[in-house]
Amino acid sequence: MNSAFEAISIRPTTTPAGSAGRGGGGGGGGRRNQRGSNPCSLAGEPVVDPRRFEAVNGTVLQLVSWAYGLDCWMNRGPDLLFGGPEWIRKDGFDVQATIPEGSPVQTKQQLHRHEALTLQRMLQRLLRIVSAS
16 A cells, blocks of 8 residues: 655745734735644645545645644644754745545545554655655
8 A cells, every 4th residue: 555645736825924804904815724823724624535645734834744644733733742943833835735546535634633654644744755855
């Protein structure tokens, strides 16, 4: 069984850091995951279906938590990992990845319960590839 995504796109999010989707009359532009300055994503993240993984405005800290079965919930992120540059907690990234056909179907709920082992291995490999770049 393949434990790697077929295709990966990682881009800096267009939602500014600190944008909580309140005030300013604009509601944050209607973007998903208006986490503000919190390093952890809202409960709606990520989107997982049989062929796609998608996270909007996720931090590296959040990706690490999904990959390694850690609980990163709103207001819990700062003490999840120690060390590293501040941008891993602040900067948001939009991640889209294609899950290989034939992979076990795993859900966001399983990922949040740390029961999506194949998806977690794919995320671990993604983090290794990105960190080696």
